[in-house]
Amino acid sequence: MKTKIYKLFLCCFVPVQLSCAQTNNQVKGLLFDELTWNVQDSEGTPKPMDTIVYDGKLALHLPKGHNAYLKNIKLENFEIEFDFIGFSMPGLGFRGQDKDNHELIYFRKIASGREDALQYIPIFNGSLPWQLYNYPKYERNAVFAEKKLASFPLTIENYFEQGPIGDSLRYEMGKRGVKYSSEAQLYFINEDVRAIDDMGQLTAGLFRKTKASWELWDPLVWSHVKIIVVENQAIVYVEDMELPKMTIDLKRDIVSGEISLRSQFYDAFYANISVKDLNDTILAMKKDNTRMLSDTYLRTWQLSPKFVKNENEALFQLDSLKSSGATWKKIQADEDGLINMSRFVNKMSGSVVLKTSIDSKDGQNVKMHFGFAKYLMIILNDKVVFSGEMDTKEKEGRVFVDDETVDLELIKGKNEIFLVSTGDEQYHQNWGLIAKLENLNGIKID
Template structure:
């Protein structure tokens, strides 16, 4: 299990287009947006308005965001654009684009503690304010990026014994103080396969360290990072420092392609942003565009009926399911997205609740088939009236449950003993009511569906 400090550091499809006419696109001149009251407004975590703070940090002038603040561009909206900015943070600074309101937008954030890893960048569609990072994962929605880090010290050989898990020793803290970095007595050293660092919880600051040519070097992650984002239609390309080669290309942005606002988003620590510029991309003339989405394999279960939200009875939940099924005609029809994913946050906004979803499997004979699926956060699965699966993650997924609890369709499986005729498959799915992040699932049958109809 990852430490809470580690969580702090890291949290922070193809389509074919046919155009009725040749479309030319015009990129407008780049427009800079200084951090003034005329251009921007600060929003605190509770939605109240904050104060704009302009500071010089690491030799660059920019805006300082306190933990969990965001800054929104005023009176400007964009659909297709090229945006560039610099950011400097410890955990997960991010960008909101095509913002409709504070709970509805497209979102990119940087996991600065995971430089060089395949999940250093994360794209997420935000519905109803949830942050479902476990549902949208690599290789489509997370990407590898290398973030610049400043070398600040080389550890003397006689202090290597100080680098052990737990409280940072006095000798190590004294050495770092000589190099200009003050760490309190509460500072801790964390060691893992991914990242090693010393962290001060009192001031939310850290230094990384790693072995380079038999030396232990300390690196300051708080360096300015150049970010470029190009958004056109359903595609977004994200660049880190290298503005010619994208680190992540998302080819099927999940929210509708519409005009919306821009926001720069902080996390649980101080974040700095600077040098924001935007070029709007406009169509040269009006065209009619047809988009053929890549079809999912037929074995995916994409059409479901979902109940209203309710509070789950952890003891008598089967009785709850039985009661709800009596009013199944009141359920609403929902459909999975192009990845086969049902993100409940698209439809409901209370992450303390549970829903029941049903679909029917009509079989031409008694037979056994395999169901593959994955979920977040707690799932009870029934076939007809029999409970076949009942597990939850509690934000501490078991080792076999994907990486960090990410949802992959082949992570779980059960055998379905279908009877001839109609069989009701029921998912009772509870949200992540602690972090308020993830609420969804994906499911498919084995490839051979001969003799089975899904309704």
């Protein structure tokens, strides 16, 4: 197996280009400077590189929404290791074709020890569909490095008010040697977790409730990560470099592309980066994770052109679509039965209709289980049987096939089903659905 290893060093001095012949397993030094990295904001505007000493390490600092793209190196199969610090969703982009199309693995330090600490999502056309790709397959548990700052009695909860930290809470923290700036904000995460955001000072905190006390932890501590990408698979290691925390089947095409370090909603820091180009497939990594999806899933659909939905005239608009001669495109759900709409439309705006048909041997009722983001109307044989918005409180808005259930009153013969689907037009992140029938007794799906 041929490999090339790239060591990426942070440097404060004047950049000097290193020149050396490439041979197998040779280390090539790459300066962490603007000759090596292209830093951009979320709109793709070039930004200057910022290096900083943070928690004892010289690091690349990426402000909120900034990404650093490795220049002049495109990789398909590779191994990368790095240290990182980030309060919310720092991560690695890879196999990037442009800023809106790549694979993404990111880290929720705020969720350390929970089932959603690690997240994989494929990025199509700039969407961020985290609600569609969820545990236990695309989100996994991991424990990131943290530092305990102090313990408080359970009664400290009386001082937890969302917004600027109040004087009473600030006083109690000060007695224990913990200080945040006057701009620090307290946020409610769940019943057992509160977060302190003081990113103007590049600090943060997490209150976690135990049976006996509230503990305050500093999440902005260096964690070490290794990610191996070969063919259609990625393996993620956190802290322990021998035992992987996540093994996933990737959703995008197997192609060479850009590697990027990413900061999405808060500042992030990266140090001690090494990249190994794996030119040959590592056959030992390959394993058959294929699982046969039940035939009850509705996987084949016809997709309409986009249109602007009028809530009060949706049926009239559907009739117009059916009679207009518009071109419908055949689409397939992925191996999980999921329709990620950003694969098929280039902008998360407007609505689409998906249609299929069900042949029933006799008139009967059958339940359809489904999940969706963010709005859905279901029309069976010209009758609206469901119309609603996804429940973002249940399971934090993640999409599962058993989120919703509706009774389908099938007639003997052909039954037409139309799904009017609208995505997240506010944040442009999630748009998709998944559906299956409870059984196929006397039923044939188109």
